[in-house]
Amino acid sequence: MTFRTRFAPSPTGPLHLGHAYSAILAHDMARAAGGAFLLRIDDIDQTRARPEWEALILEDIAWLGLSWDAAPRRQSDHLPAYRAALDRLSAMGLTYPCRCSRRDIREAASAPQEGATHGPDGIVYPGTCRGRPMAEAGPGDAIRLDMARALDTLADLPTLTETGPAHAGAIPLTRDHLIHGIGDAVLARPAMGASYHLSVVVDDAAQAITHVIRGEDLFEAAQLQAVLASLLGHPLPTYHHHRLIRDDHGKRLAKRDDARAIRLYRAEGATPQDIRRMVGL
Numbered sequence: 543m544t545f546r547t548r549f550a551p552s553p554t555g556p557l558h559l560g561h562a563y564s565a566i567l568a569h570d571m572a573r574a575a576g577g578a579f580l581l582r583i584d585d586i587d588q589t590r591a592r593p594e595w596e597a598l599i600l601e602d603i604a605w606l607g608l609s610w611d612a613a614p615r616r617q618s619d620h621l622p623a624y625r626a627a628l629d630r631l632s633a634m635g636l637t638y639p640c641r642c643s644r645r646d647i648r649e650a651a652s653a654p655q656e657g658a659t660h661g662p663d664g665i666v667y668p669g670t671c672r673g674r675p676m677a678e679a680g681p682g683d684a685i686r687l688d689m690a691r692a693l694d695t696l697a698d699l700p701t702l703t704e705t706g707p708a709h710a711g712a713i714p715l716t717r718d719h720l721i722h723g724i725g726d727a728v729l730a731r732p733a734m735g736a737s738y739h740l741s742v743v744v745d746d747a748a749q750a751i752t753h754v755i756r757g758e759d760l761f762e763a764a765q766l767q768a769v770l771a772s773l774l775g776h777p778l779p780t781y782h783h784h785r786l787i788r789d790d791h792g793k794r795l796a797k798r799d800d801a802r803a804i805r806l807y808r809a810e811g812a813t814p815q816d817i818r819r820m821v822g823l
Contacts, residue, residue: 545577547753549603550742552584553596556803560757560787562606563821567784568755569608570823580749581610586617586624586734586741602804607814615749617741624736627744627774628685628729632676636692636773637729639679640671659723662739662763666725685730689721692773700768706783708758715765724766743767747776758783787821
């Protein structure tokens with residue numbers, strides 16, 4: 543099996559040191575295995591994606607000395623594929639429309655008898671709209687996965703194969719955690735063809751990704767994505783959730799941390815090798 547991995551930034555801001563670490567690590571692991579390193583532009587959210595950020599991403603990656611082995615895949619070019627996956631899950635009876643706002647979810651989860659549990663997308667959905675038929679879905683509704691029903695359709699729950707420093711080994715998923723710790727995740731949002739979780743599963747299958755290399759903050763998301771992949775009949779990749787690059791106060795970097803943007807280091811005369819040293823490679 544050929545080692546195939548990807549770097550999948552969103553064109554919603556400049557790349558920072560954390561992105562550089564993830565991209566370099568994925569590139570180097572692919573090259574060491576004689577495999578392929580692919581680039582994907584996660585521009586599913588067209589309200590925030592900007593062509594100038596995408597152009598800068600390509601420029602920064604090339605400046606870092608990284609090369610990719612196929613034309614970049616843009617999510618905005620593959621909306622019908624995400625819709626087909628969503629329709630398939632709906633035909634299986636595993637989805638329902640949800641009209642709850644973030645405020646509704648926050649207030650329901652803060653009720654005394656509930657208590658807020660956080661999953662890959664924030665507060666785990668309390669199930670307010672569960673049971674609504676898809677025939678009621680309107681343009682302002684999100685579409686959610688009914689996790690309990692989804693698990694009932696699987697003969698066996700997935701097992702993650704993880705090579706990252708914090709979670710190495712075979713990790714069996716449990717029904718209790720998937721229902722109560724992950725919950726009924728959003729598969730499509732209003733005015734968007736698909737959520738991150740559904741689109742990444744479809745993209746990884748389409749690009750024949752064998753190894754997903756990304757930050758440890760997405761480990762919980764891997765459990766949800768493994769369920770979606772299993773429901774859709776896709777093979778599960780091997781995961782490597784790496785450490786995060788943090789600031790001087792221990793907080794992980796975000797796109798708003800423009801002071802650590804790769805473009806600024808470039809402008810100040812840094813070299814790609816300097817960047818490697820800064821992130822511990």
